[in-house]
Amino acid sequence: MALEIIESCVNCWACLPLCPSRAIHEARPPQFPHFLIDADKCTECVGDFADPQCVAICPIEGAIVDELGVAMNPPGSLTGIPPERWAAAQAEIAAR
Ligand code: SF4
Ligand code: SF4
Secondary structure (H helix, E strand, O other): OOOEEOOOOOOOOOOHHHOOOOOEEOOEOOOEOOOEEOOOOOOOOOOOOOOOHHHHHOOOOOOEEOOOOOEOOOOOOOOOOOHHHHHHHHHHHHOO
């Protein structure tokens, strides 16, 4: 039971001090270009908080995923922009 930080992490440092398990490690480029979660230490905050604290503070959609690789903050959850509208805008920009 552990979450994972993936490459879309922007190394903002917001999550690191909030982890009750000291499971989050800072980025150390080039070996570790983004923050990481130690799977052996992450408890998903069970017993400490109602919600995973890293997920609650992370400003980047999709940067933290569960064990199945599912985004904890899925597309549109933080920006309020529906994914299909975002895709349409990207397609429009690409077509210019
Ligand atoms: S879910 Fe909780 S314990 Fe796991 S890395 Fe995030 S803040 Fe730490
Ligand atoms: S809060 Fe999100 S973007 Fe910031 S360091 Fe943590 S995982 Fe990366």
